[in-house]
Amino acid sequence: MRETDPVMARFLRPAYSVDADGRGRWAASGAADTPGEDARCRVFLAADDAGRLQAGFAAFGPPAVIAAADWVCEHATGQTVEFLHTPTLADVEKALALTPTQRYAGLVAIDALANAVIHLKQ
Amino acid sequence: MSEPIYLDHAATTPLAPGVAKAMYDALTDAPGNPSSQHRAGRRARARVDEAAAALAGLIGAQPRELVWTSGATESSNLALRGVAGFVGEGARIVSVVTEHPATRDTLAALAKKGVTVDWLTVDEHGAIDLDDLAAALAEGPDLVSIMQVNNETGVIHDIPAIAEQCASAGVALHVDAAQSLGRLAIDVATTPIALMSLSAHKMGGPKGIGALYVRRRAPRVGLAAQIVGGGQQRGLRAGTLPTHQIAGFGAAARYAARGSLPAQAGWARLRERLWRAIEPAGGLIRNGRAENTAAPFLSVSVAGLHGAALIAGLGEGEPALAVSAGAACSAAKGESSHVVRAMGRSPREAAATVRFSLGPGLDDAAVDVAAQRFVDEVARLRALAAAA
Numbered sequence: 109m110r111e112t113d114p115v116m117a118r119f120l121r122p123a124y125s126v127d128a129d130g131r132g133r134w135a136a137s138g139a140a141d142t143p144g145e146d147a148r149c150r151v152f153l154a155a156d157d158a159g160r161l162q163a164g165f166a167a168f169g170p171p172a173v174i175a176a177a178d179w180v181c182e183h184a185t186g187q188t189v190e191f192l193h194t195p196t197l198a199d200v201e202k203a204l205a206l207t208p209t210q211r212y213a214g215l216v217a218i219d220a221l222a223n224a225v226i227h228l229k230q
Numbered sequence: 231m232s233e234p235i236y237l238d239h240a241a242t243t244p245l246a247p248g249v250a251k252a253m254y255d256a257l258t259d260a261p262g263n264p265s266s267q268h269r270a271g272r273r274a275r276a277r278v279d280e281a282a283a284a285l286a287g288l289i290g291a292q293p294r295e296l297v298w299t300s301g302a303t304e305s306s307n308l309a310l311r312g313v314a315g316f317v318g319e320g321a322r323i324v325s326v327v328t329e330h331p332a333t334r335d336t337l338a339a340l341a342k343k344g345v346t347v348d349w350l351t352v353d354e355h356g357a358i359d360l361d362d363l364a365a366a367l368a369e370g371p372d373l374v375s376i377m378q379v380n381n382e383t384g385v386i387h388d389i390p391a392i393a394e395q396c397a398s399a400g401v402a403l404h405v406d407a408a409q410s411l412g413r414l415a416i417d418v419a420t421t422p423i424a425l426m427s428l429s430a431h432k433m434g435g436p437k438g439i440g441a442l443y444v445r446r447r448a449p450r451v452g453l454a455a456q457i458v459g460g461g462q463q464r465g466l467r468a469g470t471l472p473t474h475q476i477a478g479f480g481a482a483a484r485y486a487a488r489g490s491l492p493a494q495a496g497w498a499r500l501r502e503r504l505w506r507a508i509e510p511a512g513g514l515i516r517n518g519r520a521e522n523t524a525a526p527f528l529s530v531s532v533a534g535l536h537g538a539a540l541i542a543g544l545g546e547g548e549p550a551l552a553v554s555a556g557a558a559c560s561a562a563k564g565e566s567s568h569v570v571r572a573m574g575r576s577p578r579e580a581a582a583t584v585r586f587s588l589g590p591g592l593d594d595a596a597v598d599v600a601a602q603r604f605v606d607e608v609a610r611l612r613a614l615a616a617a618a
Contacts, residue, residue: 116546125613127613127614128616128617150618167614167615168615169539170536171539171542
């Protein structure tokens with residue numbers, strides 16, 4: 109494994125993945141896709157009594173999409189719904205050292221998180 | 231970190247026994263220019279002649295019918311551009327949609343220069359229809375160019391039957407044998423092939439050396455040289471001969487005759503073991519019929535996951551599997567395998583296609599480990615995608 113490659117490290121061992129059986133326990137989810145890259149991502153959210161978020165994801169796509177989804181879920185987990193700082197593309201790019209051709213992966217993960225937050229607030 | 235399990239012998243093979251020594255000996259004992267007339271040159275020439283005899287013997291040719299090149303890609307370029315250049319205006323060539331880019335891209339370039347190219351399609355098993363070939367031959371082409379073994383799927387074209395059909399029509403046949411040399415027996419003495427592209431590094435030889443077989447008697451085909459400037463190789467391909475590369479190719483040919491060809495039955499058995507072990511993953515399409523696929527090849531399209539994720543997961547996880555996607559693997563960008571799409575698979579199925587190609591160093595235990603790793607990775611990626 110290329111241990112120094114943050115994309116590959118998260119792709120091989122994502123910490124926030126949600127399988128099909130586990131999706132029922134989440135309060136809300138939001139999805140985004142990029143047909144041009146044949147990739148899609150869904151972020152799941154739940155909040156505890158104090159409003160602190162837990163996030164998880166499912167994704168179909170190249171390793172960068174899975175890694176970006178995992179990273180945005182880690183970023184969101186532990187924050188509160190009210191004061192959630194939605195990551196920017198620059199945040200994801202920096203954290204995962206995305207190449208220009210992988211930027212779409214950051215965008216699809218951010219959009220999925222944003223859509224999940226909207227649904228959670230509803 | 232464990233060593234990767236190497237299942238990519240169609241991409242390149244490790245050096246066969248005796249090859250490295252033959253190359254070293256040529257470098258140290260025969261450093262002269264094989265074209266020189268003095269003793270040092272003759273000493274180098276002897277190494278070239280030994281290698282030519284070995285390679286020619288493997289395919290039933292005469293040594294003087296071989297033109298050394300940098301590899302099969304150059305050989306195919308010489309064959310296709312050479313025939314088109316010799317014929318001149320109005321040249322017409324027939325080929326197959328599933329050919330290697332060395333042929334496809336060369337013919338596409340020739341088409342832009344006015345050469346008429348007729349493309350034969352394949353069925354879901356990757357086979358051409360000989361009636362389609364007959365129809366194409368009726369148009370009076372100057373050359374038919376077909377690979378013997380497909381580089382992505384291992385599907386075998388029936389070259390003896392195709393060659394007879396071409397000979398009956400009076401049309402020269404070029405065979406791309408890059409993947410078949412050392413894996414399938416072929417005899418140009420009894421099969422009317424005019425030109426045949428050969429590669430060393432797919433059969434245990436070094437990279438950077440290949441050959442084009444050019445038949446000297448009927449059916450003989452005219453070739454225009456593509457590299458000029460020295461007159462070597464009867465003017466067909468100029469440039470100082472790389473003695474050590476050629477010696478390595480010759481040693482690989484000698485090994486193939488006594489080792490590689492007899493080993494094919496063993497690879498076929500191991501390949502079926504691999505297929506049986508991965509089949510329980512489900513959602514797999516085997517590309518090509520087992521009985522019509524070269525022994526080391528197993529091409530599988532996998533449903534329910536992204537091709538780039540599959541190749542990265544197999545290649546970067548533990549234990550790593552050195553396999554090939556066969557082609558770029560983005561369905562959305564239309565970069566998926568043209569070979570597998572031509573066999574009727576969807577772009578996404580074609581994108582998630584893995585080519586296993588077996589060779590020396592593999593045994594039952596390694597194949598079992600690789601199969602389990604494949605099954606586990608497919609399950610992991612499908613689980614990641616299932617709720618998306």
